[in-house]
Amino acid sequence: MEAPSPELPPSDRLSAGDRTEGDRAGAATSVWATIGRWTLYIGRRLLTAVIAILGVVLVVFVVTRLIGDPVYLILGQRASEENVAELRAQLGYDRSIVVQFVDYLGNLSQGDFGVSQFTQRPVADEIWNRFPATLELSVAAMFLGLLWTIPLGVISALRPRGIVDRISQSIVEFGVAIPSFLLGLLLIYVFYYHLGVAPTPVGELGIGTEPPPDRTGFVVIDAVLAGQWGTLGEALSRLVLPAVTLAITACPPILQLTRNSMISVLQSDFIRSARSLGLPQRTITWQYALRNALLPVLSMTAMTFGFLLGGTVLVENVFAWPGIGLYAVDSMERSDYEPVVGVTILAAAVYVLAYLIADLVSMAVDPRVRGKG
Amino acid sequence: MIDPTRSTDRRDFLKLGGGAVVGGALLSGAAGTGVASAALKRGAAASTTLTIGVSTDPQTLDPEKGQATRANETLKNTYAQWVRYAIKDTGKGYLRADLTKPVAGEAFESLQVLDGGKRIRAKLREVTLPSGQPLTADDFIWRVQRSIELKLGALFIWNTMGITKLSQLKKISKQEVEITLPRPSAILGPLLRDQDAGLLDTSIVKKNSTSKDPWGSDWVSRNAAPTGAYLIDSYNPGSRLVLKANPRYWGPKPYYQTVVLQVIPSPDDRVLLLRQGDIDIAADLSAEASTRLKGVSGVRVISADTIAQDFFAFVQDKPPFNNVKLRQAVAYAIPYEQLVKTVLRGEAKMAKGVWPRNSVWFQDNPWPYRTNPAQAKKLLGEGGQPNGFSFDCEISQADADAQALAIPVQTALREVGITMNIKTLAASKFQENLGKRSMQAWIGSNFGSFVDDPYYHCFLWFDTKAVINWFKYSSPVVDKAVQGLASTTDTNTRRRLAGQIQRQLNQDVPLISLGEPNFLLPMRDDLTGFLYEPDGLMTYRHFRPKS
Numbered sequence: 001m002e003a004p005s006p007e008l009p010p011s012d013r014l015s016a017g018d019r020t021e022g023d024r025a026g027a028a029t030s031v032w033a034t035i036g037r038w039t040l041y042i043g044r045r046l047l048t049a050v051i052a053i054l055g056v057v058l059v060v061f062v063v064t065r066l067i068g069d070p071v072y073l074i075l076g077q078r079a080s081e082e083n084v085a086e087l088r089a090q091l092g093y094d095r096s097i098v099v100q101f102v103d104y105l106g107n108l109s110q111g112d113f114g115v116s117q118f119t120q121r122p123v124a125d126e127i128w129n130r131f132p133a134t135l136e137l138s139v140a141a142m143f144l145g146l147l148w149t150i151p152l153g154v155i156s157a158l159r160p161r162g163i164v165d166r167i168s169q170s171i172v173e174f175g176v177a178i179p180s181f182l183l184g185l186l187l188i189y190v191f192y193y194h195l196g197v198a199p200t201p202v203g204e205l206g207i208g209t210e211p212p213p214d215r216t217g218f219v220v221i222d223a224v225l226a227g228q229w230g231t232l233g234e235a236l237s238r239l240v241l242p243a244v245t246l247a248i249t250a251c252p253p254i255l256q257l258t259r260n261s262m263i264s265v266l267q268s269d270f271i272r273s274a275r276s277l278g279l280p281q282r283t284i285t286w287q288y289a290l291r292n293a294l295l296p297v298l299s300m301t302a303m304t305f306g307f308l309l310g311g312t313v314l315v316e317n318v319f320a321w322p323g324i325g326l327y328a329v330d331s332m333e334r335s336d337y338e339p340v341v342g343v344t345i346l347a348a349a350v351y352v353l354a355y356l357i358a359d360l361v362s363m364a365v366d367p368r369v370r371g372k373g
Numbered sequence: 374m375i376d377p378t379r380s381t382d383r384r385d386f387l388k389l390g391g392g393a394v395v396g397g398a399l400l401s402g403a404a405g406t407g408v409a410s411a412a413l414k415r416g417a418a419a420s421t422t423l424t425i426g427v428s429t430d431p432q433t434l435d436p437e438k439g440q441a442t443r444a445n446e447t448l449k450n451t452y453a454q455w456v457r458y459a460i461k462d463t464g465k466g467y468l469r470a471d472l473t474k475p476v477a478g479e480a481f482e483s484l485q486v487l488d489g490g491k492r493i494r495a496k497l498r499e500v501t502l503p504s505g506q507p508l509t510a511d512d513f514i515w516r517v518q519r520s521i522e523l524k525l526g527a528l529f530i531w532n533t534m535g536i537t538k539l540s541q542l543k544k545i546s547k548q549e550v551e552i553t554l555p556r557p558s559a560i561l562g563p564l565l566r567d568q569d570a571g572l573l574d575t576s577i578v579k580k581n582s583t584s585k586d587p588w589g590s591d592w593v594s595r596n597a598a599p600t601g602a603y604l605i606d607s608y609n610p611g612s613r614l615v616l617k618a619n620p621r622y623w624g625p626k627p628y629y630q631t632v633v634l635q636v637i638p639s640p641d642d643r644v645l646l647l648r649q650g651d652i653d654i655a656a657d658l659s660a661e662a663s664t665r666l667k668g669v670s671g672v673r674v675i676s677a678d679t680i681a682q683d684f685f686a687f688v689q690d691k692p693p694f695n696n697v698k699l700r701q702a703v704a705y706a707i708p709y710e711q712l713v714k715t716v717l718r719g720e721a722k723m724a725k726g727v728w729p730r731n732s733v734w735f736q737d738n739p740w741p742y743r744t745n746p747a748q749a750k751k752l753l754g755e756g757g758q759p760n761g762f763s764f765d766c767e768i769s770q771a772d773a774d775a776q777a778l779a780i781p782v783q784t785a786l787r788e789v790g791i792t793m794n795i796k797t798l799a800a801s802k803f804q805e806n807l808g809k810r811s812m813q814a815w816i817g818s819n820f821g822s823f824v825d826d827p828y829y830h831c832f833l834w835f836d837t838k839a840v841i842n843w844f845k846y847s848s849p850v851v852d853k854a855v856q857g858l859a860s861t862t863d864t865n866t867r868r869r870l871a872g873q874i875q876r877q878l879n880q881d882v883p884l885i886s887l888g889e890p891n892f893l894l895p896m897r898d899d900l901t902g903f904l905y906e907p908d909g910l911m912t913y914r915h916f917r918p919k920s
Contacts, residue, residue, distance in 0.1 A: 068802030076440030078529040078833070078840055084808065086524060118432040119610065120594035130611060185641055193645045200651045201642050203612050207424055207635055207651070211609075317638045322611040326638060330429060330611070333771060335801030 038363075045359070049352040056348040057108070060341050061101055068335035069093065070117055091117060104341070113345070114338030116331065123342040126327060131346065132217035133204055134316070134323030138308035140243035145251030146301065153258025153297075154290060160263055168255060175252035184245040184318035191241060199238050203320045209234060242319040246312065250304055257300045261293035268292075295366055302358030309354075310347030423629035423900075423916055426643040428657035430614055430636050434597035434605065435590060436571045437525045442657070445568050446910040447634070451599035451616065452571025453480045453624075455495070455513075456562055458906055467675050468904040468915060472733060472825055476562035479624065480508065480572045480600070482548075490557025490862055497548045500623040502600050504576045510550040512575045514542050519573070519588050527569040529840070533832065534564050559862045563824040568910065574598040602627050602914040612636055616913070627914035628902075640773075647672055647895055654896040656911070659773040663893035664718035673898040676720055676891045677905040680729040681821040683717075683778055685766075686884040687814050690845040693764055694814060698756030700882040704742035705749035706789045708781055713888045716777045720893055724886030727878035731889060734827045734871045740879050749789040761790025764813045768795060769803035774818035778887050782816070807843045815843075819890060823908040827871035828858035835878065846883035850874075 071087050072079070088094045092103070107114060113123035156165040191198035204219045205211055212222040212231050220239075223232035265271060266289050274284050313325035320326075324343050331339035431444035439448045457479045458470035478484070478498070485494040500508050518539050520527045535554040536542070543551045554561075564570065577598040582589040589598070597605045602624060603616035616632040635652060637643045640662050643655040648669055655666070667674045685707070687694035694700055713721045722730050726740040753759055766783075768775045776797065783793045793814075798806065806812050822830045833839055836855045837847040854870040854877075861867060892909055902915040 068799050069805045070801050072804040072808040073440065073801045074438065076526040078526060079808075080840055081808075083524060083528075115591075118438075120433070120591040121610070126610065181639075185639070188642065188645065193649060196649075200646060200649075201639075202635055202637060202646070202651075207613070207633055208422070318642065320612075320635075320637045320639070320642065322609065322636070326611050329638075333800050334432070335799060335805075 041363075042356075042360070045356050049349075049356065052352060053345060053348045057105075057341060057345055058101070060344040061104065061337075062097065064332075064335065064337045064340045065097060065100075067332070070335040070337065073334050074117055108345075113342040116336050116339050118334055118336050123338045126339065127324060127342055127346055129217065130322060130324045130327050133219070133321060134309060134312055134325060136204075136218050136220060137239065137242055137246070137312055137315075137321060137323060138305065140239045141246035141250065141308055141312075142301070142305050144243050144247035145254060145304070148247065149251045149255035150258050150294075150297070153255045154262055154285065154293075156255075156259045157262030157266060157293075158285065160259075165259070168259070171248075172252040172256055175248045175250075178249060179314070180245055180249040181314040181318050183249055184242065184315050187241050187245060188318070198241055199234070201241065201319045203322050204235055204238055205231070206234060206238075242312075242315050242321055245315050245318075246308060250308055250311070254297060254300050254304060258293065258297050261296050262289060265289045265293040295362055298362055299355075299358045302354040306347075306351040306354040309350045421629055422631040422633060423654070423913060424633045424635055424652045425654040425656055425911075426637045426646055426652040427634050428636070428638055428640070428643075430608075430610055430612075430634065433594045434599075435593040436569050436573065437520060437523050437527045437590065438594060439569050440526055442910070443634075445908070447614065447616075448571055449568035449601075449908070449910045450603050450632070450913045451597060451601045451605065452568065452573065453600045453602075453622075454568070454571055455479060455481045455565040456484070457566055458563075460904060463677075463905075466673070466901065466903075467677060468902065469677065470904070470906040472907070476566060479566075480513075481565070484562070487551075491554055493552040493554065493561065494545065495550050495552065497550070498623060499548060501621050502574045502576075503604060503619060503621055504574045506574070506576045508572075508600075509547050510544045512572065513550050514539070514544060515575050516570075516573060517542060519578075520570075523588055523590060525590075530564050530567045530570045533829070534558055534561055556860055557862045559858075559867065560824050560826045560829050563826065563829070567823065568908070572600045574600050603632060606631070618914075625914065628917035629913065632913045644895075647897070650897065653900055653916075654894065654911075656894070658893070658895065659777070660717050660720055660890060660893060661773070661777065663895050664720055666895040671898055672895055673900075675894040675896065675903050675905075677894075678722075678731045679821070679890065679892045679905075679909065680732045680825050680907060681819045681892070681909065682724065682729050682889050683721075683774065683816070683818045683887040684820045684884050685778075685782060685814070685816050685887050686844050687882075688810055688812050688843070688845050689847075689883065690810070691813065693758065693762050696756050696758075697881060698752050699758060699762070701742070702749045702752035702756060702758075702789070703786065703791065704882050704885050705745045705752060706785050706791065707742070707885055707887065708744050708785045709887070710744065711781060712778060716774075716781060717888045717890055721888035721890040724889055726875060727882070727884060727886060728830075728871075728875045729821060729886070729889055732825050732830075734825065734830075734868065736868075736872045736875055738872065738876045738879055742882075742885070744785075746785075746789050753790065761792065763792035763794065765794045765796050766814045766816060767803060767806060767812045768797050768816050769800050770797050771800040771803075772816075772818055774890070775816045778818065779816050782887070807841075810843060810845050816887070819909070821907075825907050827867060827874065828855065831855045831858065831874060835874065835883070844883040846881065848877055848881060850877045 071084050071091070071093065075083050075087060092100060104114070111124065113127070115122050116126065152168045156168045159165060188198070188201050192201060200206060209231065211219060212226040212228045215222050215225050219235045220232060223235055271284060271289055274288055312321070312323060313329055315321065316323045316325040317329065324346065327339060328343040331343070427443055429443055431447040432441055433439060433444050434447065436448045436452055439445045456476040458472065459474035459477050460468050461471040463469045480498060482496045482498045487494060495513070497508050497510055497513060502508055517531055517536060520531050521539060535556060535558055536552065541553045543553070545551050573593070578589040578593055581592040581596070586592070599605060599619070602619055602622045604619045606615040606617040608614045613636060614634040618627050618630045637646065640658055643652070643658060644662055644666060646652045647655040647666065650671065663674055666672050687700050689695050709723050713719065713723050724730065724740070726738055728735050753761060766779065768779055779795050783795060786793045807815065822833055831839065831851065832855060833841055835842060835846055835851050837852050851874050854874045857870045858867055892905055894903060896903065899919045900916060901919045902917045904912045904915045906912070
């Protein structure tokens with residue numbers, strides 16, 4: 001039976017040529033109103049984000065200075081108290097923490113993240129050089145994570161407590177329970193050491209491999225741009241184990257949420273209606289139910305991605321991945337203030353941005369959220 | 374040292390036969406280096422690249438600021454020293470600094486001692502530096518001036534020699550410089566070979582100096598101005614540092630034209646990579662990780678006697694350790710044998726006092742402290758704490774051996790009624806607390822002196838005003854003997870004074886040596902040429918394949 005065509009609003013029944021000046025003016029006003037609403041919303045969110053990031057900067061700034069004084073490490077064991085005092089004054093660490101913070105904010109407002117007191121390299125340069133490695137790994141992990149969690153979540157929801165559901169629940173529990181560094185080490189032991197099929201865990205490229213010319217900082221993209229297919233293959237192969245590690249340990253909440261959301265959607269009225277209309281199960285599941293179930297998953301995905309960008313430290317450590325996580329850990333060990341604060345600002349900004357994008361996408365696709373926004 | 378040809382063979386084999394492994398084909402598909410078996414790779418002795426797995430990269434390339442091991446070792450291999458230790462073959466498969474012989478010239482061609490040691494005339498070699506400029510006396514004078522002006526870590530070296538002012542240096546000729554010292558120094562040679570005092574390429578530094586940074590400090594920290602056996606070829610911070618042999622280096626040519634310092638933060642990974650033959654040397658491993666590699670096919674673990682010690686130290690200006698009886702009580706409670714056998718895996722000597730046994734100045738003075746809980750309890754009573762006491766012991770997060778030692782020490786002390794609270798701190802905080810002497814007690818592994826000399830050792834650790842007297846130890850007997858050591862180069866007198874100091878230290882127990890660990894270095898078994906020097910830093914130019 002063919003479903004009757006729904007009644008269209010008057011504006012849609014007219015062709016463009018039939019529209020009056022008044023209709024066009026009304027439509028334009030409506031577009032401008034929408035843009036204005038969205039701009040206001042984004043502006044409000046960005047303002048909140050700036051306040052949140054400032055709060056994070058304040059906390060990290062104070063905490064790093066409580067962890068330890070880097071001057072003793074910079075000068076080394078054989079430094080006298082006079083040397084220590086002199087260098088503290090030179091670096092401005094003898095000033096009150098309030099003055100130091102105001103000074104730091106002043107520099108930050110000009111895009112100056114400071115300089116590492118150990119390497120003398122500008123923090124912004126270091127982050128710029130290392131962030132692509134972390135981003136590349138996070139994107140790969142996210143891609144692999146979505147590849148297994150969403151289909152498995154959907155299939156599990158079709159037969160709750162069925163065999164697939166039970167297996168997927170076990171995987172979720174395993175992924176949540178096992179520390180990422182331990183899984184990474186296990187994978188290295190099995191695939192690199194025991195089976196000899198994985199490459200050496202020494203970062204993005206092998207020990208003897210020349211990196212492609214640096215155009216974007218992303219080894220994979222640079223290899224493509226340079227047409228170095230061998231390097232591309234090597235870079236991709238080196239991404240597999242760390243990305244799998246992260247995909248297994250960081251993404252289970254997405255599976256869980258997909259499953260629960262799908263179960264809820266599959267019990268809703270419109271799905272019952274679709275079934276009663278005789279639509280095929282595949283269409284109901286993958287087209288109607290999944291589309292509705294994915295909305296909460298979107299937020300979780302954004303959160304997971306934010307976590308991946310800021311939380312790959314242990315995996316970077318195990319796979320010698322030269323990202324910002326390793327940079328942060330090394331800097332923290334030495335109480336090298338500026339890099340620690342710099343990386344934290346970046347991580348906070350990424351989180352906030354990921355949330356904002358997720359919310360905007362939700363608003364765009366879900367009229368209920370749009371109404372609330 | 375990787376043989377890519379053989380590596381490819383193995384990959385091809387895996388592509389054919391390894392398909393049963395899920396994901397194996399993808400993983401092996403483009404693996405550049407990692408799939409050859411250890412046995413196959415070890416045939417690659419002809420390679421001229423030496424790959425060393427390290428825990429982190431050097432934090433600086435400026436000798437003025439070198440402090441951590443990784444930075445120090447890089448500096449040692451990239452900046453020529455003024456002199457070098459003489460070398461002897463141990464007959465155990467590695468070389469060792471011969472401390473009984475005078476130092477040999479490197480950037481200095483010769484050293485002439487005048488006025489009973491108060492004036493030193495040094496002749497510089499007529500060689501060309503990497504910048505193309507000749508080495509002259511001006512380079513030495515400028516080098517010292519840089520330290521004096523920058524007032525960073527390296528200044529200690531010059532000051533300890535007795536050089537505090539530029540006016541003590543006089544250019545005699547283009548290649549000769551005369552150093553005037555306030556008193557003769559028995560340790561001038563060993564200090565001149567310290568990596569922090571290394572020769573910089575003056576013209577490169579001057580070219581990269583600015584009015585804001587007149588000594589090129591920031592630039593050198595990032596880029597280096599090397600003059601040694603190796604130059605910096607490329608550097609990706611956090612990933613790898615590649616060194617290339619310096620074609621203008623005047624000393625013996627290194628076998629390995631390229632040295633790769635590959636950053637592999639995880640010690641477990643460094644162990645696996647060495648086992649697989651993907652790296653030649655696994656550096657920066659704990660005693661536990663190193664000894665795990667003993668007996669592994671294709672791997673050899675160098676084990677060299679050192680003058681290093683694992684310290685359990687007390688800060689003596691505050692309770693409870695301002696009471697010598699309580700320090701002695703702790704010394705009787707320590708399970709020395711257990712620590713050496715289990716925690717240090719037998720790769721250490723049991724201490725016979727506060728002075729390291731392997732020092733050429735060690736004298737077998739009474740050290741009564743054997744594990745004796747009854748005696749410990751008796752001393753607790755005599756020290757006014759019959760029921761024991763509680764204290765905090767601080768440890769650096771970065772010191773795996775110290776953490777391993779702390780647990781059995783804590784257990785042993787608990788048995789005599791002493792509660793030791795272990796506080797693990799970030800490396801910088803630990804260093805800060807040492808500098809401020811704010812702790813009650815601390816444990817640290819591999820402490821000691823880079824120079825095996827009684828004056829240097831006491832000037833550094835035990836004199837009341839010693840720069841790293843992190844114990845707040847003070848003894849008039851020791852201070853007087855240190856003054857005596859400073860003003861004489863006569864070996865017999867120095868030996869007598871060193872003996873006095875050792876006896877006093879054993880009585881006062883400012884620290885307990887939990888063990889004297891060997892220097893352990895796991896490396897491929899077909900690699901030779903490891904040179905052990907008291908600084909514990911590798912010299913890459915001596916390495917070569919056994920064949």
